[in-house]
Amino acid sequence: MIKITITQIRKELGKNQPFSFKVSAEELGLNEEQFSVEEDVLIDGLITNKGTVLEVTGKINARLEQCCSRCLENMVTVLTIPFSEEYREIELKRNEENSDSEEINYFSDDEIDITDLIRESILLAEPIKPVCSETCRGLCPKCGANLNINTCGCNPTKIDPRLAVLGKLLSKD
Numbered sequence: 821m822i823k824i825t826i827t828q829i830r831k832e833l834g835k836n837q838p839f840s841f842k843v844s845a846e847e848l849g850l851n852e853e854q855f856s857v858e859e860d861v862l863i864d865g866l867i868t869n870k871g872t873v874l875e876v877t878g879k880i881n882a883r884l885e886q887c888c889s890r891c892l893e894n895m896v897t898v899l900t901i902p903f904s905e906e907y908r909e910i911e912l913k914r915n916e917e918n919s920d921s922e923e924i925n926y927f928s929d930d931e932i933d934i935t936d937l938i939r940e941s942i943l944l945a946e947p948i949k950p951v952c953s954e955t956c957r958g959l960c961p962k963c964g965a966n967l968n969i970n971t972c973g974c975n976p977t978k979i980d981p982r983l984a985v986l987g988k989l990l991s992k993d
Contacts, residue, residue, distance in 0.1 A: 821847070822863065822938060823931040824876070829869050830930070837867045839878075848939045855946070856885040858896055863938060865903070874927070876934060877904045880941055889949040890958035891966050901945040905937050 822841050829837045845857040865878020880901040888895050910928040927933075957967035962974040979987060 821933055822935045823933050824867055825931055826867065826874060826927075827930045829867055829874070833869055833871055835869045838865070839867060840864050843938075848935060848942070850939065850942070855943075858883040858885050861938070861942070863934075867932070870906075873906045873908055874932065875904065875906050876932065876937070877902075879903065880938060880945075882942055884946065886947070886950045888952040888956060890951055890956045891968055892959065893952055893966070893968075895950065895952045897947060897950055899942070899945050901941050903937060903941045905934075907932050 822843060824837075824839050826837070829835050841863040842860045843863065844860055845852060845855065848861065850857065862881040863878060864881075865876060868875045868877070880899070880903065882899045882901070884897045884899060886895055886897050887893070905925055907925045907927045910926045925937075952968075959965065960967055960972045960974050961978075963972050965972040965974075
């Protein structure tokens with residue numbers, strides 16, 4: 821769990837407190853089978869007392885081991901993820917009568933647990949279709965050769981079998 825001690829910052833309005841953590845994927849509750857982190861995740865941030873709200877901002881640095889969605893080669897994706905969230909004291913929740921449509925995070929005692937915030941930020945920033953490079957040519961759909969390494973002898977033009985009859989009209993037999 822990633823907990824920030826807020827004993828000192830709660831006493832003074834406008835006060836800032838930096839924080840830094842180095843955590844493993846297991847500590848964040850990330851499943852290694854679905855999500856492979858190459859090394860520990862680095863978290864740097866700042867917590868600011870804004871009166872009734874404590875604002876937590878910062879950035880996450882992570883290196884993910886992934887497979888290119890085009891050529892299926894292993895690769896490393898470097899993520900730098902900004903985050904920002906506001907936390908209120910749990911006692912203020914009981915005193916509030918109006919219900920805002922926005923999601924509000926609450927804390928109690930002298931610690932704020934940001935484990936869920938960090939885990940969700942990483943999962944949402946993970947690329948859906950990672951590619952090793954923007955110019956990745958992928959695999960040949962016929963023989964499966966990696967087109968980044970070499971070319972194959974397959975015909976790249978694919979004709980729809982329903983339209984093949986039209987091709988005969990253009991041929992000069």
